Amino acid sequence: AKEDGRGVARFFQADMDAKVQARRELEMDLRAALVRGEFELHYQPVVAVESGEVSAFEALLRWRHPTRGMVPPDRFIPVAEQVGLIVPIGEWVLRTACREAANWPATIRVAVNLSAVQFKGGKLAAIVASALAEAGLAPRRLELEITESVLLRDSDSNLNHLNQLRALGTRISMDDFGTGYSSLSYLRSFPFDKIKIDRSFVKDVAGSQGDGAIVRAVAGLGTSLGMITTAEGVETREQLARVVADGCTEIQGYLFGRPVPAGEVQDTLERIRLM
Ligand code: C2E
Ligand code: CA
Ligand code: CA
Numbered sequence: 353a354k355e356d357g358r359g360v361a362r363f364f365q366a367d368m369d370a371k372v373q374a375r376r377e378l379e380m381d382l383r384a385a386l387v388r389g390e391f392e393l394h395y396q397p398v399v400a401v402e403s404g405e406v407s408a409f410e411a412l413l414r415w416r417h418p419t420r421g422m423v424p425p426d427r428f429i430p431v432a433e434q435v436g437l438i439v440p441i442g443e444w445v446l447r448t449a450c451r452e453a454a455n456w457p458a459t460i461r462v463a464v465n466l467s468a469v470q471f472k473g474g475k476l477a478a479i480v481a482s483a484l485a486e487a488g489l490a491p492r493r494l495e496l497e498i499t500e501s502v503l504l505r506d507s508d509s510n511l512n513h514l515n516q517l518r519a520l521g522t523r524i525s526m527d528d529f530g531t532g533y534s535s536l537s538y539l540r541s542f543p544f545d546k547i548k549i550d551r552s553f554v555k556d557v558a559g560s561q562g563d564g565a566i567v568r569a570v571a572g573l574g575t576s577l578g579m580i581t582t583a584e585g586v587e588t589r590e591q592l593a594r595v596v597a598d599g600c601t602e603i604q605g606y607l608f609g610r611p612v613p614a615g616e617v618q619d620t621l622e623r624i625r626l627m
């Protein structure tokens with residue numbers, strides 16, 4: 353049994369070493385990616401229910417890796433957050449999104465995802481202000497999406513930052529609503545402009561009575577608090593009909609369009625106008 357134990361320990365050690373090694377490689381690759389310009393933003397349309405037109409595009413980060421192809425964000429953002437690289441990467445995202453959105457019609461906003469790590473260090477508001485000024489983008493056209501992790505840790509200091517961002521004139525959205533532990537209490541701690549109802553509730557909105565009731569309740573709550581409520585991950589006409597009936601005021605999902613490179617934003621606008 354003793355022998356076995358050592359064998360298992362050695363096995364885990366080797367496994368750990370491999371994991372540490374893979375992470376180090378990913379970290380080095382990420383550093384190089386920023387310098388080599390391997391990141392790009394893809395934009396997914398968000399449609400306003402009332403007008404049936406695009407109100408915004410959400411900027412979603414993509415990594416065009418020279419050998420591994422297009423790497424999705426879930427594969428590298430967690431490591432970028434752990435090693436702090438999300439700070440310079442996030443700054444690149446903000447500057448690029450503002451610059452690209454400045455070429456769109458003035459009625460269209462751009463939404464950028466912020467990591468909780470970007471709130472550390474106290475420079476976020478200055479970076480956002482300079483990204484807006486550099487691009488000549490009106491602050492009202494920038495939406496900043498945060499998840500509850502921003503309000504979970506260092507919440508006093510982060511709330512202070514959120515207020516600074518709001519003071520610049522940007523809009524603040526609560527992303528992935530309903531997936532955390534106490535989403536409702538976060539609605540009380542900050543006056544969000546928008547609630548994005550997580551895709552997991554929209555998925556079964558037509559099939560499960562419970563999910564339908566939740567979407568309806570959140571949409572009602574958001575509306576009575578003066579917030580926009582966006583249904584995420586709408587893929588079918590049936591889901592669209594349900595979330596609209598449930599009172600959501602904006603729709604995002606593959607039904608209206610997948611994220612596209614910046615060069616396809618105009619085409620997407622025209623295609624949705626004709627829908
Ligand atoms: P998110 O902010 O919740 O973004 C929505 C995700 O759902 C995107 O995945 C989008 O492509 C996907 N999606 C949209 N509509 C549908 C649909 O109808 N069906 C399905 N199955 N999926 C849909 P993506 O682009 O892979 O991004 C994943 C996550 O990575 C994002 O989730 C966000 O948390 C993070 N992320 C992306 N870009 C950035 C960034 O620039 N900075 C930070 N900090 N995080 C980012
Ligand atoms: Ca988001
Ligand atoms: Ca989301």
Ligand code: CA
Nearest residue numbers: 499527528550
């Ligand atoms: Ca998410």
